[in-house]
Amino acid sequence: MFISIEGIDGTGKxxxxxxxxxxxxxxxxxxxxxxxxxxxxxxxxxxxxKARYYFYLSGLYLLDEKIRNLMTLGHLICDRHIHSTLAYxxxxxxxxxxxxxxLFTDIQKPDKTILLTTDNVIRKNRMLSRMxxxxxxxxxxxxxxxxxxxxxxxxxLMPDLIHIDTTHCDAxxxxxxxxxxxQMDLKNET
Numbered sequence: 001m002f003i004s005i006e007g008i009d010g011t012g013k014x015x016x017x018x019x020x021x022x023x024x025x026x027x028x029x030x031x032x033x034x035x036x037x038x039x040x041x042x043x044x045x046x047x048x049x050k051a052r053y054y055f056y057l058s059g060l061y062l063l064d065e066k067i068r069n070l071m072t073l074g075h076l077i078c079d080r081h082i083h084s085t086l087a088y089x090x091x092x093x094x095x096x097x098x099x100x101x102x103l104f105t106d107i108q109k110p111d112k113t114i115l116l117t118t119d120n121v122i123r124k125n126r127m128l129s130r131m132x133x134x135x136x137x138x139x140x141x142x143x144x145x146x147x148x149x150x151x152x153x154x155x156x157l158m159p160d161l162i163h164i165d166t167t168h169c170d171a172x173x174x175x176x177x178x179x180x181x182x183q184m185d186l187k188n189e190t
Contacts, residue, residue, distance in 0.1 A: 027076050028079065
């Protein structure tokens with residue numbers, strides 16, 4: 001089973017992805033792939049929405065063969081995939097496609113996609129804490145409230161997402177909630 005964990009920054013995706021992979025005993029990956037992360041800042045700061053969109057979309061194509069190969073070994077969890085690319089990067093001047101199954105038929109899509117959301121105050125505090133503890137600098141989009149809100153509104157339009165609010169849960173509780181939701185599907189695929 002291919003599972004994707006989606007959501008705007010600060011909702012707990014990376015932490016939950018790691019915990020869930022440990023609980024299931026499977027591989028965890030993230031997008032964009034390492035091979036293009038070093039040039040990411042050139043596109044995140046780009047004025048061209050289409051350039052940003054195609055940059056992130058190319059990352060999915062670059063990762064696709066790896067995803068297909070890993071799936072032959074067992075379950076796979078991805079921290080962000082096609083839903084994030086569409087929610088964050090799809091050009092605002094074009095009609096937004098809510099059904100990803102009609103798009104990019106040549107990319108392996110997740111079997112189950114989980115959307116994590118949380119209260120904005122908690123989300124911002126998580127992001128600040130992440131920066132203080134790890135020294136990680138987030139992309140310019142992390143600090144742009146309008147971009148985050150647009151991405152969230154787009155995520156909420158997508159009918160195939162399983163929505164989990166992480167506001168009053170720690171990462172371990174969220175992991176358990178997702179595991180319980182997926183347990184039957186995971187058993188059927190082993």
